Amino acid sequence: MPTLTAYGYNGLNASSSYLDPGVGLMSSISGVAWNSNNRLTASGNLTSRTFSFSLDVSNLDFCLFVNSRYAAAGVPFDPANWEGAGFDNSIGIWFHATESGGADPVYNSNGFLKDFPVRSQSYLDISNGDTTVIPEPSSAWLVALAGLVLVHRRRALANRS
Numbered sequence: 001m002p003t004l005t006a007y008g009y010n011g012l013n014a015s016s017s018y019l020d021p022g023v024g025l026m027s028s029i030s031g032v033a034w035n036s037n038n039r040l041t042a043s044g045n046l047t048s049r050t051f052s053f054s055l056d057v058s059n060l061d062f063c064l065f066v067n068s069r070y071a072a073a074g075v076p077f078d079p080a081n082w083e084g085a086g087f088d089n090s091i092g093i094w095f096h097a098t099e100s101g102g103a104d105p106v107y108n109s110n111g112f113l114k115d116f117p118v119r120s121q122s123y124l125d126i127s128n129g130d131t132t133v134i135p136e137p138s139s140a141w142l143v144a145l146a147g148l149v150l151v152h153r154r155r156a157l158a159n160r161s
Contacts, residue, residue: 002042003105004028004053005112006060008070009094013125015118023073025060030111032069033059057085090128097122 008023026033028040037056044050059065061084070077101119108114 002028002040002051002053003107004040004055005107006033007112008066008073008075015098015116015121018113018116021070021073021075023070023075024110024112025066025069026055026057027111029107032111033057033065060085087131089131091126091131093124093126093129095124 004026005018005024005028006026007018008021008025010017010020012020014020024032028034028038035056037054039052039054041052042049063079063082063084066082066084067077067079098116098118098121100117103117105113105117106115
């Protein structure tokens, strides 16, 4: 079964970054910040794997929740510096796929990494990547409906005159 865990990040590119500062924010194992909106799948074989995920990160945008996770780990947290998981005109992606040489990651009782053996890795690191706003179908429908209401109202006012 695929597993996803998210951590407070220290800005260093190291195989032990999850331990420093060691703040677990989200885990598919323990259910911390995990809900029914999250999807995580893996398919394929030993030579070709496809991973797919869709995450509700609203808890990570909620400063009080993140502060509670830092406090539980005994790590100082400055809410003024927290921007959450959202993005605007640009996005950063730090994705590292690893190969452990047959040794599985070890998780603690809270569902976060205790040991993460890495033999080799590949990665995709992007900073300030451009984003494009794509309206949801329901949002586009609401805009169209509002336009129809305005046209109808204008015609009704014109007919009164």
